[in-house]
Amino acid sequence: MNATRLDESTVTRTALVTPGMCGPNSLFAGQLGDWTWETVTALCDVNAFDARNEDGSPTYLSFYYFRIKAGRDMHVNGLTFGDRLDVTSRLFGFGSESILALHKVSPVGGGALAVEPEEFYRFDDPKAVYVENFNRWITRSAPGSNEGLVKSSPVGFRHDHLPRLPDAYSPRRVYNHARSRLTFLDAVPPDRERLSVDYRVDASRDLNGVGLLYFASYFSITDWALLQLWRERGRSTESYLRRVVLDQQLCYLGNADADAVLRIDVDAWGSPGDELFNVVIKNHGRTIAVSTLHVVSTGGSHDGA
């Protein structure tokens, strides 16, 4: 816990990028989730890592919506060992059952430490990664099962002191759209290509420390589906690894047990070097995640190869 409190809704920290939090994998997404929990723990009178509801059951601050907005010069896959980051995190109140964290991630010394919605949602600092992370408190409704999770606020969670987010930026509007349309795109372009693949939830990699499908695994599974698309099109793994994700939105709608076979539909538009992808993940026919990505290449000579 290195976070320094800036005001009643904001903390900031300097982070050294370690092997355990970067690479072409979901480790940085996992780190973002930890920063959300750390921020809530610092500012909301509840230990997000060990929270319990009135029944004494564990309750988890579970992601419902994630957006990671980046630039060609500063993006998740571009982070490497030894990079030093300023990470400023601000919380916004959404009642007792939900909370929004905004994280602004910049190279050390690269920018202002405050997070103001009007500035944040312009996404106009090319040296920043902007992260929206909307979370809900949930608990299991049946022991040992990862399906049928229900909302459940922890004892002592303080949120009245947090600022309200201006309606114009409401994540609810955004994720409700994704939930009903199965995409974050306002309009689906013509000429899509589709790949459908099955993925079996892997007991050796995909679960977290309480046995739920780890939120960062939704990023891994999405990335794995894109890799299958790369292969199917005969594109190089090298170009896959050099891709730049300028924007990823991901809405969580359900969890899954180990060994569940997920059906993943990937729609793609554009051409190598500038593409949109829409990914829908289903478990037993029920949609458990929707993600939309904007992916460009780094412009190297082998792109699209």
Add this chain to the structure above:
Amino acid sequence: MNATRLDESTVTRTALVTPGMCGPNSLFAGQLGDWTWETVTALCDVNAFDARNEDGSPTYLSFYYFRIKAGRDMHVNGLTFGDRLDVTSRLFGFGSESILALHKVSPVGGGALAVEPEEFYRFDDPKAVYVENFNRWITRSAPGSNEGLVKSSPVGFRHDHLPRLPDAYSPRRVYNHARSRLTFLDAVPPDRERLSVDYRVDASRDLNGVGLLYFASYFSITDWALLQLWRERGRSTESYLRRVVLDQQLCYLGNADADAVLRIDVDAWGSPGDELFNVVIKNHGRTIAVSTLHVVSTGGSHDGA
């Protein structure tokens, strides 16, 4: 970096277990590697996260041998959100090209913070996880390739001040045995069962922030191979998830590129509830890792099912 220096070879820190560093996956192993690098950075006048050799090329403190020794009451898969740990890390000198880190991981307040080899190698505190991590400085011999990595010490690496490990505990003896015999076992018991499986290095999960096969992925790949053995024997995923790894030794002998198809041979002895496994991972016929594990069950009613 929360580590506090205890003496010229030792640091200690208190760690809160987050979702990003626990679970039935390799996240805790990854955290152990980060602690090794953090300790070297704190005590050896070199930034292990951004080290360079005399040619100006990046050099990485790469694991060569790992041992994680645990107990039924305190083991890696048993860690969960919110646990608080004391982690004491001590370095031992092995010249300019290698270094040994010993980590003792205990529940907060659970034990002495010093690490003395005579005490450490007794492995007799049932509330501690004992970690040996022998590392070598390596660099790429060809840009973009993960094969043919060579030893390469960074500029400024100070190690003369570190204590020497008594010969009786030398990891060299141990890993040389594993390298020549392809097991850490002194004698291979009779009546082994063998499973051979292929694993393709996954560009969406297995690489680290500099494009090498991430050291923690060797743990993941080993765990994946065990899961295949569980399946082949018709044993439940639930019993797989509840396994307790009392001892794992892992020796690294080579890296691999994305898409490489690794051949994994798993030998097993014993019966559900108390088993030895030996895992040999090969790339193009060359052994790149050897691991030996002692795995027991938690004693639940479904074990061995």
